[in-house]
Amino acid sequence: MSTKEIELFFDVGSPYSYLAATRIEALGARVGRPVRWRPFLLGGVFKATGNTMPAAVAAKARYMMADLARWAASYDVPLRFPSRFPLNTLRTQRALVAAGRSSGPEAIGPFALALFHAYWADDRDVSSDEVIADVAAACGLDGAAILAEAGDPACKEELKRITDEAIERGAFGAPSIFDGDDLYFGNDRLGLLEERLRA
Amino acid sequence: MSTKEIELFFDVGSPYSYLAATRIEALGARVGRPVRWRPFLLGGVFKATGNTMPAAVAAKARYMMADLARWAASYDVPLRFPSRFPLNTLRTQRALVAAGRSSGPEAIGPFALALFHAYWADDRDVSSDEVIADVAAACGLDGAAILAEAGDPACKEELKRITDEAIERGAFGAPSIFDGDDLYFGNDRLGLLEERLRA
Numbered sequence: 065m066s067t068k069e070i071e072l073f074f075d076v077g078s079p080y081s082y083l084a085a086t087r088i089e090a091l092g093a094r095v096g097r098p099v100r101w102r103p104f105l106l107g108g109v110f111k112a113t114g115n116t117m118p119a120a121v122a123a124k125a126r127y128m129m130a131d132l133a134r135w136a137a138s139y140d141v142p143l144r145f146p147s148r149f150p151l152n153t154l155r156t157q158r159a160l161v162a163a164g165r166s167s168g169p170e171a172i173g174p175f176a177l178a179l180f181h182a183y184w185a186d187d188r189d190v191s192s193d194e195v196i197a198d199v200a201a202a203c204g205l206d207g208a209a210i211l212a213e214a215g216d217p218a219c220k221e222e223l224k225r226i227t228d229e230a231i232e233r234g235a236f237g238a239p240s241i242f243d244g245d246d247l248y249f250g251n252d253r254l255g256l257l258e259e260r261l262r263a
Numbered sequence: 264m265s266t267k268e269i270e271l272f273f274d275v276g277s278p279y280s281y282l283a284a285t286r287i288e289a290l291g292a293r294v295g296r297p298v299r300w301r302p303f304l305l306g307g308v309f310k311a312t313g314n315t316m317p318a319a320v321a322a323k324a325r326y327m328m329a330d331l332a333r334w335a336a337s338y339d340v341p342l343r344f345p346s347r348f349p350l351n352t353l354r355t356q357r358a359l360v361a362a363g364r365s366s367g368p369e370a371i372g373p374f375a376l377a378l379f380h381a382y383w384a385d386d387r388d389v390s391s392d393e394v395i396a397d398v399a400a401a402c403g404l405d406g407a408a409i410l411a412e413a414g415d416p417a418c419k420e421e422l423k424r425i426t427d428e429a430i431e432r433g434a435f436g437a438p439s440i441f442d443g444d445d446l447y448f449g450n451d452r453l454g455l456l457e458e459r460l461r462a
Contacts, residue, residue, distance in 0.1 A: 113322045123312045123435035127448055134455050236322035249326055252451040256333050 070097045070257075073230045073240040074176065075106035076160075076190055077153040079132050079143070081239040082180040084251040086141045088241070089173065091254060095261040101172040103160035104227040105153070106238045112228075113236040117150065135251065142185035151183070151191050155214065159196045161223045162213035163205055175203050269296045269456075270441040272429045273375065274305035275359075275389055276352040277437040278331050278342070281379045283450040284438070285340045288372065290453060294460040300371040302359035303426040304352070305437045312435040316349065334450065341384035350382070350390050354413065358395045360422045361412035362404055374402050 072088050074081040092099040110116060119125040129145060136143035156179060164172045178199045182188040188195045196214075197207025213219050230240055234247045241248040241257060248257045271287050273280035291298040309315060318324040328344065335342035355378060363371045377398045381387040387394045395413075396406025412418050429439055433446045440447040440456060447456045 113320055115320045115323065121312055121314045121435055123430075123433055124314065127433060127435065127446055130445070131448070131452070131455075134459070138455060138458055231322075234322055234326060236320055236326065246329070247326055249330070250451075252449075253330070255454070256337060259337055260333070 068097055069100045070261075071100045071102055071242040073102045073104045073226070073235055073238065073242070075104060075153055075238045076156050076176065076179045076183055077149075077151045078106055078238040079128075079145075079184060080251040081106075082143070082184045083132075083135050083139060083141070084239040084241065084254060085177055085180050086139055087251075087254055091258055095258060097261060099173065100169065101160075101176055102226055102230070103157045103164075103172065103176065103223065104230050104235075104238070105157050105223060107152075107154075108224070108227040109231055109235055109237065112231045115236045119150075142181075144185060144187055146183055146187050148187075148189055148191075151189075153191060155193070156190050156196065158214040158219055158223050159200070159210050161226070162210045162216075162219050163200070165219060165222070166209055166213050167205055171203075171205060175200060175205060178203050267296055268299045269460075270299045270301055272301045272303045272425070272434060272437065272439040272441070274303060274352055274437045275355050275375065275378045275382055276348075276350045277305055278327075278344075278383060279450040280305075280438040281342070281383045282331075282334050282338060282340070283440065283453060284376055284379050285338055286450075286453055287440070290457055294457060296460060298372065299368065300359075300375055301425055301429070302356045302363075302371065302375065302422065303429050303434075303437070304356050304422060306351075306353075307423070307426040308430055308434055308436065308439075311430045314435045318349075341380075343384060343386055345382055345386050347386075347388055347390075350388075352390060354392070355389050355395065357413040357418055357422050358399070358409050360425070361409045361415075361418050362399070364418060364421070365408055365412050366404055370402075370404060374399060374404060377402050 070092050074085055088099050118128055132143055160172055160176055163175045179190050182199050183190040193211055197211060200207035200210050237249055269291050273284055287298050317327055331342055359371055359375055362374045378389050381394060381398050382389040392410055396410060399406035399409050436448060
């Protein structure tokens with residue numbers, strides 16, 4: 065790992081991961097830092113840390129809908145709350161790892177953004193093989209090859225390893241953004257991160 | 264309630280309430296809105312909503328220390344994590360309500376800021392009558408009268424009523440900031456709030 069990278073640990077099923085994902089490349093460009101996209105499994109993070117999703121408290125869940133709409137308006141990105149939520153993103157996150165394994169790490173970011181858009185703007189079931197292959201194809205990737213790779217034990221193991229690494233480094237939710245050892249949790253910390261990187 | 268007010272529901276025991284409190288008057292001045300300071304009891308909000316303090320998850324608690332230090336640096340305000348935490352702020356919050364009852368609502372903001380500073384910068388026990396009276400005096404208020412008023416059943420009832428009102432309107436934590444019916448939760452939503460109020 066180069067210390068100059070910004071690492072974004074994300075899960076396609078997380079709305080605040082989506083929001084951060086739409087901004088992270090522009091932020092990296094402004095401060096002259098490359099972004100390393102790191103798909104992990106948020107469910108595994110919650111299980112290991114005893115954390116819960118914000119939607120677990122009823123009043124928080126209601127507020128989250130307004131909050132997400134405000135961020136989307138502020139960022140000028142589409143956001144329609146998915147009809148399937150929460151989604152089991154195990155297959156999705158494995159497919160993202162698979163894309164990195166078969167096409168190189170630079171394939172992960174564009175594929176992730178396309179999956180985020182499919183789920184958070186177009187309400188598609190990004191846990192299904194059909195949608196994963198379709199979105200992969202739209203990104204110029206080989207959907208069938210990615211799905212085959214996603215089922216490989218080595219790929220499954222890599223997703224688990226990335227998730228464990230994030231937990232080990234202090235993550236308890238998504239998105240978790242690292243500047244070296246320093247964790248910034250949440251889309252709402254991008255401002256503080258940029259302030260730090262400019263300092 | 265005038266619809267032009269920004270209402271800040273806060274608890275002196277909450278670090279993100281402290282951070283928001285240091286910025287809210289300047290924000291209000293920038294957008295031409297008066298601020299209404301509304302002391303409530305965060306413990307009561309947690310109990311009613313089933314929410315928990317962020318520090319309840321170990322990894323979150325560790326992160327919170329770094330996060331608070333970053334915000335304090337960004338805002339250029341002092342912040343030393345108190346040796347007594349969490350603090351039972353029932354007496355403190357009642358004293359704030361009492362100040363409003365005996366000296367008028369405009370007394371609450373300056374008194375709150377002084378109590379926040381005593382706890383979050385000077386590590387003083389702001390749940391003790393001695394410190395409450397001392398801080399009140401430094402704000403030009405009558406400490407003995409405020410403590411007497413804080414013990415009055417009507418004052419206790421008013422704190423309970425403010426807390427219930429916040430819960431009724433959707434609050435689940437602190438600070439809870441309202442622009443009319445619209446809740447903004449957390450110091451980290453001041454940016455979105457200001458964006459909205461300028462629009």
